[in-house]
Amino acid sequence: MKEKKIVITYGTFDVLHYGHINLLKRAKDLGDYLIVGLSTDEFNEQKGKKSFYNFNQRKSILESIKYVDKIIPEDCWEQKANDLRQYSVNIFVMGNDWEGKFDFLSQYCEVTYLKRTDGISSTLIRDSLLT
Template sequence: MAKTVLTYGTFDLFHVGHVRLLRRLRQMGDRLIVGLSSEEFNSIKGKKTVIPYEFRKEILESCRYIDKVFPEHNWDQKRSDIARERADIFAMGDDWAGKFDNLSDICEVVYLPRTSDVSTTELKKYMNAVNQEKLGAIRNMVDVLQAELKAVG
């Protein structure tokens, strides 16, 4: 009998950690379905995405491991999503370990280890640091130019 795996996420700044997680999830079953966090839901969670929902959805739909993508609008929809999709396995990264054990009465709940040394949060921190460094360099150039203009004028 075919097994359906269901997972959720934001999948912002799609990276190799996402690919590896999705591949492992797909290996657990015959069908992989992803609930993709909407902009509104991310706002409730205190997250700000770089990539808009429609683009994140298009990226996920192009991934060969995924069979279906639908929007995740709130915390409470998981139970009805599992029933609607007839999911056998609900799987998340282990940073969520224990948070969804209450769903184990309707399907198997699994938490998978995250890919080490890569995360969207770390990518955003790195991008911010690079931007701050560039801003600092521009400010220094402006200061030098202003000093030279004062000296000339």
């Protein structure tokens, strides 16, 4: 019996767009089961981010995406190593704007940085709405 290949990624996933969907699809394509660590409102505050949607609203949106199998709250930077062990993760995935920042996690699993989708970002959307 083949063991499931588990993939995990993290993010705020606010003002969801096709770049997010593309990232989630490509992450899921790397394995059999995709876990998304969704930044809590409190953690976003610590990072200096303000979300348009609150945690429960963002979670509800992500739950409707067919590539996402499980959503866990992300409360702090340090929890990633524990999550990788707890969920027996095989592949940790982030966008390439984070390139190199999570290489230290390679002691637990494969670390992969996926190219961002050109021409779209939450910042771009927010900025265009404000102008």
